[in-house]
Amino acid sequence: MEEFITNERIANSIMQNKSFKGYYLIVEGPKDSKLYGKFFNSDKVSIKEAFGNQRVQDIFKILTERGFDKKLGIIDSDFRKITGNEVDIDGIFMTDDHDIEVMIMKTKALDDVVRVFCSQSRVQAFEKEKGISIKNKIFDLGKEIGYLKLANKTFDLGLVFKPKNPEGNHLKYKNFICDKTLDFLGTDKMITTTNNYSVNKSSKIESIQVISERLTETKETEYILEQLVNGHDLSQILYILMKKVLKSRNRMLQDHNSIEDSLTLAYDLNDxxxxxxxEDIQNWSEQREIEILLT
Incomplete structure (x- = not known):
């Protein structure tokens, strides 16, 4: 459905709505809309989903070319702050970290969600056994696949990490992260799993040997962890932890999407x-003498 909604159609819907006199916030998708909708004044800001990072920028450009200036956009940083390819467009803002899920999981929201879904005694036993907090553990595991994704982007390795459509089959994280102990099973299994998943989804995939070499090369440089890890990976890892390792029986814990929804609920305005x-959006709005953020 989303692929049939063109950038022009979204831009047209914005410009043709004469009943709304406020600003339009253009975001990547439904999860962004749910999160940012909590923090903006709904009387003054209407949120539009663009269905993609680049599409936010493209719709923004169309509106600019048509002389429509009552707009702003928010996109995930992805790897831009690592590669130095940051978006420099007035009115488009990037997340502090790789994406909104990483931004959320840095905060107490993660602890709140784990507390709701899991037995505290099991959480404490796990952290004592591993000698590390749950937050640091999932970020450490996310770093492993984060480096692989960065290598894939840098060297065009042809790997695919997610389905084309949300309802498609997802990468099997349990093939390289143990669903009994949450231990990393090694880069070889991670590469093999990702390579197998990419078959028939990519036009050209490099050999296992080349992928391994490029990953080793990429890992020679240390990056800011929050820029390297991907929130989707973290939520998948967190699901394995809570459902399989900590054996949560909470019926609301269905998949990684239920975790991301719960994190969105737990993340508040103070965070x-x-x-x-x-801060950037607040400064931008003050320059225009408008009050669009809740305070």
């Missing part, structure tokens, strides 16, 4: 106010 993203 958002601590971000550079909030």
């Amino acid at each position: 958002f106010k601590e971000t550079y993203l909030y």
